[in-house]
Amino acid sequence: MASFPLLFDLGTAKPTTREIARLVKDGGTAALTEAQRRADEARYQEVTCRSALNPVKGMPFNWTLNPYRGCTHGCHYCFARRYHVQFEMNTSDEFASVILVKQNIVGVLTRELDRPSWTREYVAFGTATDPYQPIEGHYKLTRQSIQALTRGRTPIGLITKGPMVVRDIDVLQDQSRAAGCTIYMSVPTVDDDAWRTLEPGTAHPLQRLRAVRELTNAGVNAGVLMAPIVPGFSSSRGKLERTIKAIADHGARFVGCNVMYLQDGTRTHFMRFLEREFPAMRPRFEKLYAKKYPPDAYTKEVKAMVRVLQDRYGVAKREDANRDDEDANMKTGEPEQVGFAW
Numbered sequence: 001m002a003s004f005p006l007l008f009d010l011g012t013a014k015p016t017t018r019e020i021a022r023l024v025k026d027g028g029t030a031a032l033t034e035a036q037r038r039a040d041e042a043r044y045q046e047v048t049c050r051s052a053l054n055p056v057k058g059m060p061f062n063w064t065l066n067p068y069r070g071c072t073h074g075c076h077y078c079f080a081r082r083y084h085v086q087f088e089m090n091t092s093d094e095f096a097s098v099i100l101v102k103q104n105i106v107g108v109l110t111r112e113l114d115r116p117s118w119t120r121e122y123v124a125f126g127t128a129t130d131p132y133q134p135i136e137g138h139y140k141l142t143r144q145s146i147q148a149l150t151r152g153r154t155p156i157g158l159i160t161k162g163p164m165v166v167r168d169i170d171v172l173q174d175q176s177r178a179a180g181c182t183i184y185m186s187v188p189t190v191d192d193d194a195w196r197t198l199e200p201g202t203a204h205p206l207q208r209l210r211a212v213r214e215l216t217n218a219g220v221n222a223g224v225l226m227a228p229i230v231p232g233f234s235s236s237r238g239k240l241e242r243t244i245k246a247i248a249d250h251g252a253r254f255v256g257c258n259v260m261y262l263q264d265g266t267r268t269h270f271m272r273f274l275e276r277e278f279p280a281m282r283p284r285f286e287k288l289y290a291k292k293y294p295p296d297a298y299t300k301e302v303k304a305m306v307r308v309l310q311d312r313y314g315v316a317k318r319e320d321a322n323r324d325d326e327d328a329n330m331k332t333g334e335p336e337q338v339g340f341a342w
């Protein structure tokens with residue numbers, strides 16, 4: 001079996017993600033003998049990436065950037081859980097406790113941005129991991145990547161649940177002036193029980209909203225994504241209203257929302273989590289999530305209620321939201337309890 005040098009031996013080669021996958025396939029995560037266990041009990045494995053900008057299809061953007069893989073925030077609904085199987089790891093414990101760190105990403109990104117063929121298209125951060133999860137405090141790969149994108153005059157959008165983003169207000173201001181920058185703070189709900197239950201490793205929602213206020217006060221375009229709204233946990237009218245009021249009170253420039261979807265390994269993890277923690281709820285989720293998405297009628301109802309509440313509290317719609325999401329009754333209708341009694 002291949003062996004790799006100690007984590008902090010500067011200048012020595014780190015394994016690629018493909019080599020990591022091979023090691024884990026042969027020997028499980030125990031084979032990652034160089035992964036460093038830190039105070040949060042997660043293990044961090046440095047890797048060498050061959051590319052930094054990932055082309056994507058079927059999204060509102062064409063490029064993504066993820067300095068880390070896996071996420072210690074450990075949200076049970078996280079759509080990115082299913083990506084961990086690319087490294088032969090599971091979508092449950094290992095997604096939240098074995099984190100790959102692309103230690104060379106800034107150099108690779110700089111070379112990619114310097115190519116004459118690079119057309120400075122919008123780059124989305126945080127599509128497969130949180131770029132401001134706690135380890136960013138140590139590596140600063142997100143900060144340095146933003147600085148590289150500023151030099152490359154490339155616009156960015158970044159989604160996070162990490163209030164650590166305020167550490168980088170200076171580089172976000174530079175980026176805003178150079179090419180444009182939008183921060184999407186993910187706050188699905190301000191309900192304490194739902195937060196503790198569904199997002200065990202994240203900062204309190206109000207801490208995230210205070211970060212939004214700091215960003216907007218500093219002139220950085222920042223708003224909130226209530227994503228995902230989870231049926232039965234955060235979808236009631238009362239919880240939606242408290243959340244949107246709090247978002248408005250913290251000066252968010254916009255708000256968007258989405259209802260949870262469940263696919264592949266994320267579905268497996270979420271259903272196991274329900275079985276373990278809330279067995280009585282599982283049959284209702286099996287019915288609501290007979291497919292990847294809940295029924296259209298349910299999603300429309302949730303979004304309609306959010307729109308009415310947005311109007312009530314004066315928070316703008318997410319700037320890049322699809323007009324198809326509009327629903328006739330959202331203009332004048334009074335919020336009603338969402339269907340399925342959730």
Ligand code: SF4
Pocket residue numbers: 071072073074075077078079080128129130160161
């Ligand atoms: S913070 Fe984002 S990337 Fe991290 S576990 Fe939660 S949803 Fe997934």
